[in-house]
Amino acid sequence: xxxxLGKDVLVRAKDVIGIFDLETTTTGELTRAYLxxxxxxxxVTNVSPELPKSFILTRENGVERIYISAIAPSTLQRRLEEGxxxxxxxxxxx
Numbered sequence: 001x002x003x004x005l006g007k008d009v010l011v012r013a014k015d016v017i018g019i020f021d022l023e024t025t026t027t028g029e030l031t032r033a034y035l036x037x038x039x040x041x042x043x044v045t046n047v048s049p050e051l052p053k054s055f056i057l058t059r060e061n062g063v064e065r066i067y068i069s070a071i072a073p074s075t076l077q078r079r080l081e082e083g084x085x086x087x088x089x090x091x092x093x094x
Contacts, residue, residue, distance in 0.1 A: 003080055005056060005069045009047040013080060015058040021073045022052050038066050 002010040025031045035055070038044050043065055046052070050070035058065045069076070 003076065005067050005076070006047045006071050009045070009067065011056070011058050011060070011067065015060050016080065017057045017059055017064075019073045019076045019080075020055050020057070022055055022068070025055075035066065038064070044068060 001013040003013045003016060004010055020031075026035070035044070043063075044067075045065065046068040048068075048070035052068045052070055054069050054071060054073040054076060056067040056069060056076065058067065
C-alpha cells in the first residue's frame with residue numbers, strides 16, 4: 001500500500017517510520033541539526049510549494065529519506081490508519 005504525501009508523491013506505507021509536525025519539532029536543536037544534515041546529504045524532498053506542515057521520515061531500501069509536505073501530520077496519520085488516500089501497487093485507492 002502507498003501513502004499519498006501531496007502532488008504526485010507516493011511512499012510505501014510500510015516504509016514510513018514517522019510523521020512529524022514541523023512547527024513543534026523544529027523548535028528543538030537536535031531536530032533542526034538532523035534536518036540540516038539530511039538536507040546536506042540530499043535526503044530531503046519537498047513535495048509541495050505551499051507552506052510546509054509536516055515531515056515524513058521513511059526508510060526505503062535501507063536508506064533514510066525525508067519528505068516535506070504541506071499536509072498536516074494528523075491528516076497523514078489518519079490516512080494511514082483509515083486507509084484513506086492509500087493506494088495499492090496499481091495506484092488504485094483502497
